Amino acid sequence: MLRCFPIGAAFSPDGRLVASQRENSISLWSLALGQEVAVLKGHAGTINGVAFSPDGNLVASAASDGTVRLWRAASFAEIEGRAAGAAGGRSRGREHLEEHP
Secondary structure, three states: OOOOOOOOEEEOOOOOEEEEEOOOEEEEEEOOOOEEEEEEEOOOOOEEEEEEOOOOOEEEEEEOOOEEEEEEOOOOOEEEEEEOOOOOHHHHHHHHHHHOO
């Protein structure tokens, strides 16, 4: 059976990196080198989206396993993982957004 997954990609604000989603990991590509420079792993489910922060310092991903993960773009180190579906997690997030627009 052929398995197909949606492909998403995001360019860093400075245009140096491209983050592309795979089934449950993210490939970071250097445009200058024309090669993959890192693979970010940690999701158990299929990745639904990937993005860079506006300043280019972070890479964020969200997956079907209910997690959002953040990595430092310079070191490729994961800095935080959150279960979006955890008890109270969504409502706390909404309250936080309302308090901190």
